[in-house]
Amino acid sequence: MAGQFNSSQLKKIGVFTSGGDAPGMNAAIRAIVRTACYYNLEVVGFIHGYQGIINKDFVPLAPRSVANIIQRGGTILKAGRCQKFLDPQIRKAAAHNLKELKVDALLCIGGDGSFKGAHIFWEEHHIPIVGLPGTIDNDIYGTDNTIGFNTAVNTALEAIDRIRDTAASHDRLFIVEVMGRDSGFIASAVGLAGGAENIFIPEEPYSIKSIIKSIKESIRKGKKSSILVTAEGQKPGRAYDLAEALRKQGGFEAKVCILGHIQRGGSPSATDRILASQFGFMGVEELRRGHCDIFVGIKNNQFVSTPLQEAINKKKDIDKKFLKLIHILSS
Numbered sequence: 001m002a003g004q005f006n007s008s009q010l011k012k013i014g015v016f017t018s019g020g021d022a023p024g025m026n027a028a029i030r031a032i033v034r035t036a037c038y039y040n041l042e043v044v045g046f047i048h049g050y051q052g053i054i055n056k057d058f059v060p061l062a063p064r065s066v067a068n069i070i071q072r073g074g075t076i077l078k079a080g081r082c083q084k085f086l087d088p089q090i091r092k093a094a095a096h097n098l099k100e101l102k103v104d105a106l107l108c109i110g111g112d113g114s115f116k117g118a119h120i121f122w123e124e125h126h127i128p129i130v131g132l133p134g135t136i137d138n139d140i141y142g143t144d145n146t147i148g149f150n151t152a153v154n155t156a157l158e159a160i161d162r163i164r165d166t167a168a169s170h171d172r173l174f175i176v177e178v179m180g181r182d183s184g185f186i187a188s189a190v191g192l193a194g195g196a197e198n199i200f201i202p203e204e205p206y207s208i209k210s211i212i213k214s215i216k217e218s219i220r221k222g223k224k225s226s227i228l229v230t231a232e233g234q235k236p237g238r239a240y241d242l243a244e245a246l247r248k249q250g251g252f253e254a255k256v257c258i259l260g261h262i263q264r265g266g267s268p269s270a271t272d273r274i275l276a277s278q279f280g281f282m283g284v285e286e287l288r289r290g291h292c293d294i295f296v297g298i299k300n301n302q303f304v305s306t307p308l309q310e311a312i313n314k315k316k317d318i319d320k321k322f323l324k325l326i327h328i329l330s331s
């Protein structure tokens with residue numbers, strides 16, 4: 001269920017970036033500040049996510065303070081996890097801080113964990129919050145895309161294209177590990193766009209035997225080099241476990257490349273800047289309408305708002321047709 005509040009008194013909005021940083025967060029902050037200014041609303045930015053609300057660590061934001069940031073990766077407001085916010089007493093103090101600072105509503109740019117905090121904050125203290133999905137993982141139910149995903153995929157893809165050059169020159173098997181602890185959206189997008197021979201994602205079980213069979217099959221068909229893409233899974237370094245299993249059980253020597261944090265940084269792509277700008281604008285609009293306990297998103301090329309609870313309770317599925325396509329095209 002979405003929330004509703006009386007927005008006729010809306011004067012000051014607080015914005016923060018929470019959880020992991022994602023390229024495009026700055027473009028969203030810029031859009032929020034400039035849209036708010038257009039409607040004569042004040043904006044403050046809290047530093048390091050929920051931590052900034054707890055510590056009253058904030059900066060006033062005006063159109064000139066967000067100049068020259070649309071092209072910058074990371075977030076000028078700093079991101080981060082805040083364990084303290086899980087404590088109801090701390091949340092009570094945080095709500096008190098917002099009253100003191102005369103902040104009427106919040107815009108939270110982050111992932112589903114941050115949305116959980118936002119939903120609880122609304123339920124307990126009636127702090128109106130609207131979420132903007134910002135995570136490179138793209139694993140938020142209720143939106144086809146999140147801020148940062150497109151850039152992260154492009155970054156990983158650039159690396160894969162380089163690896164393919166060396167894989168082809170030396171007739172090698174490479175395993176490239178991309179980010180994605182619980183979700184394989186980056187791995188499947190990168191796998192398809194990078195022409196990977198196989199992908200490994202947390203959503204789909206795999207057997208080493210069948211991978212060995214498919215590598216042997218592709219060698220039989222004349223392939224001399226292969227790239228396998230794996231999501232990191234529960235712990236980074238999964239690619240090494242895969243390489244070891246392929247060596248022991250199939251006699252294959254695979255080279256491993258773990259892309260790690262380079263996927264997080266860098267200048268946001270045009271797609272992410274455009275998405276973040278639209279989400280920022282929408283976030284302010286929703287607050288002006290008195291809507292809260294929701295997040296803004298895009299579904300089938302339409303901008304939509306969805307209750308935060310849905311992002312918290314539902315899991316976004318990988319499209320199985322997409323996986324089949326990767327398999328067919330790798331033959």
Ligand code: ADP
Pocket residue numbers: 018019020050080081082083084085086110111112113114115116117118120135
């Ligand atoms: P993301 O938003 O990228 O999914 P996290 O899962 O780390 O990142 O969540 C970011 C922050 O959101 C946490 O550090 C915490 O401050 C807040 N948060 C997450 N879950 C809860 C919860 N159940 N109650 C209150 N706050 C939460």
